[in-house]
Ligand SMILES: [Zn+2]
């Protein structure tokens with residue numbers, strides 16, 4: 001299974017990263033719709049398809065602004081059918097605010113599919129989808145996607161606590177995508193703002209034993225200030241942890 005990293009930061013773009021967006025062509029699935037969404041057009045031109053499902057973790061701007069870019073994708077690629085999945089109140093916020101004509105005048109054609117409640121399961125064709133609540137201001141949800149014998153866990157915009165309720169769900173994933181906004185020097189800021197730091201995520205990786213871990217939603221300011229965290233040999237070699245970069249393609 002292949003995943004394209006279209007946008008690997010959060011909050012705002014950095015010199016090398018756009019905000020949250022990941023594409024799984026074999027499942028016709030997009031995770032979040034940040035500014036990295038514009039890179040999807042190139043992928044769809046290279047490998048045309050008519051339908052796409054987008055899973056929203058929540059409706060903060062860095063995860064939804066790229067929904068407006070779909071106007072371009074619908075105009076110049078073979079894409080026709082888009083389904084947008086997320087919590088009901090988050091989809092309502094997108095419809096009311098993002099697609100308010102004073103903010104963005106042309107609503108791209110798409111079907112809104114509210115997920116019932118903050119946790120549950122749903123069959124999307126061959127894909128088994130599970131979602132669960134995360135600790136974040138305004139709330140966020142994580143996803144487990146299972147199909148073709150593969151298990152993907154997508155956990156972004158949350159505080160990495162080894163005793164968090166979601167930890168038992170993500171056990172033994174083929175690929176864990178976990179946000180890691182901060183290095184350990186900013187743990188207190190992470191707890192305050194609803195984000196994760198490196199040692200917290202590492203503890204979760206040690207506990208849940210994924211085959212690979214992609215650290216995502218990396219702080220854009222750290223790149224601008226030249227103080228990005230680096231991984232230890234234990235994290236890279238023993239735990240198979242990788243810091244996501246835009247343009248990266250991961251096989252799992
Ligand atoms: Zn975010």
Ligand SMILES: [Zn+2]
Pocket residue numbers: 058060136140157
């Ligand atoms: Zn957020």
